[in-house]
Amino acid sequence: MTIDDIHAYMQTVGRQAREASTAVARAATGAKNDALLAMASAIEAGRERIQMENQRDLIAGRERGLSEALLDRLTLTDARIAAMAEGLRQIASLPDPVGEISDLKYRPSGIQVGRMRVPLGVIGIIYESRPNVTVDAAGLCLKAGNACILRGGSEAIHSNQALAACIRTGLEAAGLPQAAVQVVETTDRAAVGELLRLDRYVDVIVPRGGKGLIERIVAESRIPVIKHLDGVCHVYLDERADAGKAVRIAVNAKTQRYGVCNAMETLLVHEAVAAGLLPRLAEEYTRHGVELRGCERTRAIIDCRPATEDDWRAEYLAPILAIRVVDGLDQAIDHINRYGSGHTDAIVTEDYGRARRFLREVDSSSVMVNASTRFADGFEYGLGAEIGISTDKLHARGPVGLEGLTTQKFVVLGDGQIRT
């Protein structure tokens, strides 16, 4: 779709979203769930049409010379379409966070004060190639009572519009306004800039994509951004680590998947156990094809490339691992707080006091004892779903589920109390 006046178009999108947000915020749980289930059915029923539109994106992508990896992420197979529908049904089955009242307590004045969970309002989501984000994000925003504006990548425009049609069908079936979920209909990059200036209508921006995209959005946005930057995650193998757990966790955190933000990028090893553990680990990593880069003390024990200062800050997202031998817990915590990205860090230890100190003193969104960093995930944490992982501190930190898409207001119940 070609739109002549992007500014006017995005203003309309914003205004419509704001108007729809009132209806969505007040919608009964049943109506929201009906819409989610109807969207799932519409996606299943529309599979052939969605795949036809997806083909257009794939053909255009090949012409534009997109990499095979990107084309793969863009492809909507039968299984992926089924997974999208299933995802919506799962969101429908989650408890509704909206309206939940907590901590309602009587005060000396006689009033009762508590908090009610309420939607944020309008959420703008800016993302790249995977079309499933369109469906996930729409479902999560709707369940949390928000209207949303979705701006996917230009390479997925036809797929996203086909999915948007199914989403609208679902909204209509449940009597909810179609503007509750709007997928931006133009690939013009100016639309992103316009979206980031819709502070009159949009309450928060959630970008999903590479660090470059996110940094541009943060720099440009007039609207608060819930963002995920680096995932430079650490595992620290303490002097009192159980060797079996240490090897199992250190191998899993690095090798279970490479291109994910919660994969370990730097391994820290206590000097007292380095000579015992590093050779075993090196063998495992070599078997998995992981390239090792070590500090001097590491290289005195195992054969690997030297690590530089850059390696301590690197988010490889690849089969590469930096290794440093440390004097003890203090140095491990200092290293993590200095070089880490505040994402997810784990200690492996059987020592109660050190576990306790690590949990308190490591300043990251997830801190773990004797578990793989790969668990940092909304589903694994029991949030039911995840719109992303926040490396910010304000509002939402770590995996963001439905709760992160809401806020709380105070409710006060009285029977005529006045302030004296």
Next chain:
Amino acid sequence: MTIDDIHAYMQTVGRQAREASTAVARAATGAKNDALLAMASAIEAGRERIQMENQRDLIAGRERGLSEALLDRLTLTDARIAAMAEGLRQIASLPDPVGEISDLKYRPSGIQVGRMRVPLGVIGIIYESRPNVTVDAAGLCLKAGNACILRGGSEAIHSNQALAACIRTGLEAAGLPQAAVQVVETTDRAAVGELLRLDRYVDVIVPRGGKGLIERIVAESRIPVIKHLDGVCHVYLDERADAGKAVRIAVNAKTQRYGVCNAMETLLVHEAVAAGLLPRLAEEYTRHGVELRGCERTRAIIDCRPATEDDWRAEYLAPILAIRVVDGLDQAIDHINRYGSGHTDAIVTEDYGRARRFLREVDSSSVMVNASTRFADGFEYGLGAEIGISTDKLHARGPVGLEGLTTQKFVVLGDGQIRT
């Protein structure tokens, strides 16, 4: 104090705050409380010196032609100094929010997942004339485990520096770094601009002051701001309002104090009860010297000036009240969500369903049934203290106590679990 290079000075302040924040975040509850109690004692012991410095500010203020109201707010009487010390002792008696772990639950994978409350890091506070904010803010930030940078008004510079000396004495007595609380030592306005660009060191800015100050800060800041803009609060007297409660609440919400953000500025009255209630209310308001401005339907019942569109949006902070007669609950809610500032709004009704709808549908930080809007306050809500009231939606909404100065991270406890 004259500082030649404001940029370099503020960079140093920022760096020192960041360094101190680690120690404060790890400080034991006992050490923080010791510091708070020692600050209180130092303020009491230093009363004469504080008042001498305060005199310097008052003399300079008179020379500069400050209004009597401003000079009054600036004056540190014996009672106000005692109140500051008492405030610190109260903060010491509050439970420590830092390190509190909640919702720790087992997941199917065997890991236990919960949330730990942790400090934000470094908080920048920018405020105007009242020197007691220096002490309040320092105490709250410290108890919540944060370092802080305080930038008071130039008219209070000597008073604030005298208080800062007492605060440092308290920190030192408890073995905490003096840089945990830094009061900016220059009145140069460039220091505010520099503070707002210290995004490398400062996690959040809390401005306290008039709307003009806050809007300038939001426009200029590179750091997230927890802010309070208008307080255009409403009371809606429903058709099923108890007449006694209606009058009591409507009078209290307007007249108990005028210059406060939680005072009512617009009264909405259901048409069915307007003729009965408005004459009684007009009599009360007239007795209190409140000027009334009404819609046409109001003016058909009582004698008052006509209200304009501007009156519906006005935060008078004065003995003036806008009154509108509405058709019912829908119009009342629409009026509040359209003209209000999302601060605090109350309904007076004995009707269960309307009370429930008002609580859910009014999009304000505090929504009340049968209670005066004047209760919107951290102490009244049981937060123990208040750094301000947020009209934002993200992170903190409504009165902000110690909890609003913290965030939560995820803690994961395992015994060797890996992701499969």
